[in-house]
Amino acid sequence: MSDMSDDSTTDRDAGREEIDTTLAHSARMYDYYLGGKDNYQADRDAAEKMIEATRGGVRFGARQNRAFLLRAVRYLAAQGVTQFLDIGTGIPTSPNTHDAAREVVKDPHVVYVDNDPIVFVHSSALLGAEGRTAALRADLREPATVLEHPRTRDLIDFGKPVGVLFIAVLQFLEDADDPWAHVATYLDAVPSGSHLALTHFTHDFNPVGAAQGGKAYDKASARMSARGRAEVGRFFTGLDLVDPGVVQASRWRPDGPVADVPGGHPWMWAAVGRKP
Ligand SMILES: C[S@@+](CC[C@H](N)C(=O)[O-])C[C@H]1O[C@@H](n2cnc3c(N)ncnc32)[C@H](O)[C@@H]1O
Numbered sequence: 321m322s323d324m325s326d327d328s329t330t331d332r333d334a335g336r337e338e339i340d341t342t343l344a345h346s347a348r349m350y351d352y353y354l355g356g357k358d359n360y361q362a363d364r365d366a367a368e369k370m371i372e373a374t375r376g377g378v379r380f381g382a383r384q385n386r387a388f389l390l391r392a393v394r395y396l397a398a399q400g401v402t403q404f405l406d407i408g409t410g411i412p413t414s415p416n417t418h419d420a421a422r423e424v425v426k427d428p429h430v431v432y433v434d435n436d437p438i439v440f441v442h443s444s445a446l447l448g449a450e451g452r453t454a455a456l457r458a459d460l461r462e463p464a465t466v467l468e469h470p471r472t473r474d475l476i477d478f479g480k481p482v483g484v485l486f487i488a489v490l491q492f493l494e495d496a497d498d499p500w501a502h503v504a505t506y507l508d509a510v511p512s513g514s515h516l517a518l519t520h521f522t523h524d525f526n527p528v529g530a531a532q533g534g535k536a537y538d539k540a541s542a543r544m545s546a547r548g549r550a551e552v553g554r555f556f557t558g559l560d561l562v563d564p565g566v567v568q569a570s571r572w573r574p575d576g577p578v579a580d581v582p583g584g585h586p587w588m589w590a591a592v593g594r595k596p
């Protein structure tokens with residue numbers, strides 16, 4: 321793991337050297353879905369398979385997913401949460417978590433965590449100027465590394481509520497990784513009043529399309545594990561689910577009318593829960 325805060329020039333350069341442009345990466349595929357430019361041919365080829373399998377729905381789903389992230393962060397900030405652990409950050413996209421939080425609270429603190437070297441390079445360049453943000457290159461399956469990192473300890477006061485975000489990342493853990501146990505470990509580290517917000521790719525609405533699309537990740541940096549609503553709900557065990565519960569990402573407290581999904585099938589479950 322490397323620290324991507326503003327004094328990490330050496331680590332940043334090391335991250336650049338590790339970038340493999342011949343292997344599709346989930347972060348860069350997602351960047352392509354969102355219309356970004358930080359992707360390579362291998363990413364685009366794999367992403368196109370997913371786009372075809374979902375009849376374009378994945379692009380819509382990615383935008384809805386980002387919109388959910390921003391709504392959820394604003395909601396958490398309105399509940400008094402001023403510090404966030406954003407795990408599986410992705411290549412920085414504006415507005416980002418700290419921008420949304422800043423709309424509601426004055427001085428939010430955000431630790432961004434991702435295990436992808438390209439995210440590391442971009443985050444370090446973009447977030448270095450933000451005094452109250454840090455980006456860590458770490459695997460979420462090593463919670464102690466994330467939770468005990470000096471930058472995490474510097475920015476997050478574990479005596480106060482924390483917003484723990486797993487947005488479109490837990491689908492890159494297989495059941496054998498026990499993503500539920502990892503999420504529980506992060507939640508054990510934060511006090512009452514903390515919140516979990518997550519989204520997760522699902523096969524509930526179109527099992528055939530999800531299976532075909534999932535194959536696009538078979539040779540990528542991480543395989544895709546779609547999950548059903550009950551499995552997603554399990555991440556909230558012991559928490560109070562915030563209304564409206566586990567719903568399609570676009571239908572979680574929408575700001576306005578909800579557009580129909582291209583292809584007719586939603587792909588993302590979303591929910592927010594509060595630690596009592
Ligand atoms: C689909 S992107 C989601 C980005 C962002 N959270 C969003 O929803 O807009 C998934 C991100 O999770 C990261 N990721 C995948 N597996 C991870 C792991 N085990 N630990 C940390 N990050 C991981 C990928 O590198 C990628 O940047």
